[in-house]
Every structure is written in C-alpha cells, then in structure tokens.
C-alpha cells in the first residue's frame with residue numbers, strides 16, 4: 106500500500122474511531138445496562154378518560170391556570186436489553202397532584218384535588234428512544250397505617266414486540282424513600298435505576314430528572 110493510501114486509511118480509521126467513541130458516549134448517556142425493575146401498578150391507574158393526555162401535565166386544556174407544585178421535567182431514553190434505542194414506545198405516566206391526591210374514584214385520601222393538574226400523560230419515543238414530560242413533584246400520601254408513600258410517578262411502557270413494563274420512579278433525597286415498602290422491596294442495584302436526581306440544566310426553565318428505561322425485546326420462538 107502506498108504511503109498516501111496508508112495515511113488515508115489511518116485518517117479514515119481515526120475518524121471511524123471518533124464516530125464510534127461519540128456513539129458509545131451517547132449510548133452510555135441513554136442506557137444503564139440492566140432491565141428497569143417491574144413494580145406494582147397500584148390501585149390508581151386512570152379509569153376516567155381525559156380529553157387532555159399530552160406530555161404536559163402542568164397545563165390542562167381549557168384551564169387558564171397551571172397546576173400547583175414544583176414544576177419539573179422528567180425525560181429519558183427507552184432502550185432494549187442491548188442498549189438500542191426503541192422508537193414508537195408509548196410511555197404513560199400517572200401520579201398524585203401536589204397534595205398527594207389522585208384523580209381516581211377509589212382514592213380514599215381526603216386531600217384536595219387540583220383542578221388544573223393533568224393527572225395522566227402520554228408520550229411516544231422518537232427515533233433516539235427519547236421521551237419528555239413536564240409535570241410537578243407529586244405529594245406524599247398515606248398508603249396504610251404507619252406507611253406514607255414518598256413522592257413517585259407511575260410508568261407504563263408498551264410497544265408491540267417488547268415485554269410491557271410497569272414501574273415507579275422516585276426522587277432522590279426524599280426522606281420517605283428509605284421507609285417505603287415498595288421501593289425497599291427492590292435490591293440496591295434496582296433502586297438506583299428508579300431513583301432519579303433532579304438537576305439544574307442550562308436553557309431549561311425547570312429542574313430536570315433523567316429516567317432512562319430499559320425494556321426487554323421479545324424474541325420470536
């Protein structure tokens with residue numbers, strides 16, 4: 106091979122390596138190896154249909170005021186067990202409002218409901234497997250005698266060809282996390298996957314929590 110060709114091939118290899126490193130770094134950002142753990146669906150999955158179920162839970166269609174509470178962005182990537190982004194995944198979230206009350210007829214909590222909060226939202230992942238919600242940090246609520254559930258958001262992740270995932274996401278730094286029977290039922294490794302840190306991000310008006318989700322792609326038998 107001529108020197109010129111060697112240089113050319115070396116250059117191409119370097120560029121290839123750079124592209125690979127960039128892709129690997131991006132992949133690392135969106136994927137922590139290991140499936141996201143399943144957790145109970147709980148009793149408050151929405152049963153009353155809503156006109157507005159978009160990815161902005163802070164503003165409810167037809168209302169002039171926004172929801173009460175601390176507004177946050179919850180976003181992340183959905184990948185499969187090989188860390189490949191999954192496009193077209195339906196990501197549903199449902200949660201309590203800032204008082205800890207669900208918009209559900211079976212919720213016995215006497216806390217007041219927030220008429221401006223959209224308790225249930227949906228998003229579909231893009232070509233990078235990314236989803237994004239604007240919501241508020243939910244309130245804690247009593248689940249049983251001596252048991253207060255920490256702020257958490259319920260997630261349902263579904264797409265044809267993948268095992269459906271139902272789980273819950275928690276906020277780092279909440280004292281109630283350490284006593285929650287559902288969160289503490291998970292191993293330390295699993296807990297790390299579902300407890301999310303809120304960060305201040307340049308150009309983002311609200312704290313951002315990155316919740317990456319890994320689901321299992323089903324193989325044809």
Ligand SMILES: [Fe+2]
Pocket residue numbers: 147149254257259
């Ligand atoms: Fe809940």
